[in-house]
Amino acid sequence: MLTFEEKLAIAESFPELQRKNVSLGRVNFHYEESVSDKKNVVYHLHPNGNGFVYGEFLSEYDTDERGMVNIRDFSEDELRTIIEKSILSLSRTLEEAAIVEDYPEEKWKNDEGHTLILVNEDDMWNVYAGLNLDGTFNSYGEAAEYLHEEGFERA
Structure with missing residues (x-):
């Protein structure tokens, strides 16, 4: 002990x-x-x-x-x-916890304080805004590029 x-x-x-x-x-x-x-x-x-x-x-x-x-x-x-x-x-909010379950995830934020969650689910990379699916990508690189283009950085 x-x-x-x-x-x-x-x-x-x-x-x-x-x-x-x-x-x-x-x-x-x-x-x-x-x-x-x-x-x-x-x-x-x-x-x-x-x-x-x-x-x-x-x-x-x-x-x-x-x-x-x-x-x-x-x-x-x-x-x-x-x-x-x-x-x-x-x-995590209860909504975020419900989305990510046991999947690997990252939070991304922009200058306005908005947060998106990037989750690796079943060999796909999904971007969530709250409970809403914002986009699905085949690779982490594609998802990260999209998030950068939208003004988001890893939190």
């Missing part, structure tokens, strides 16, 4: 998380860019080594009624992985 200090160092290594000290020596880490009301990624990391990571949308983990995964016995790699997945789950 990792110590409190080791778990703390891992959580602090994610620059997108903000540390929040709470009662009894416990520490939370918030993801302020969350697209949902949920902000806690690491919750009640305790000096005894216990703690939780938000995993409501992570089907590969057992969660409690609050959507939290107990990380008491996690290894360093397991803890880094679940924190990364938790942040990613909180950075």
Whole structure:
């Protein structure tokens, strides 16, 4: 089992998380860019080594009624992985999560703040604007060229 200090160092290594000290020596880490009301990624990391990571949308983990995964016995790699997945789950809208499922995907943004999602689905590259399919391409290069022509850059 990792110590409190080791778990703390891992959580602090994610620059997108903000540390929040709470009662009894416990520490939370918030993801302020969350697209949902949920902000806690690491919750009640305790000096005894216990703690939780938000995993409501992570089907590969057992969660409690609050959507939290107990990380008491996690290894360093397991803890880094679940924190990364938790942040990613909180950075997607429900619509985006429904579109990309387990497919590789990239976000592309333009100067006006619009976002498109490029998803590799079944040997094709699809561009989505929200839930709407914007284009389908045979290769990543074709899709990237289209996105560049439309004024989008990888986010």
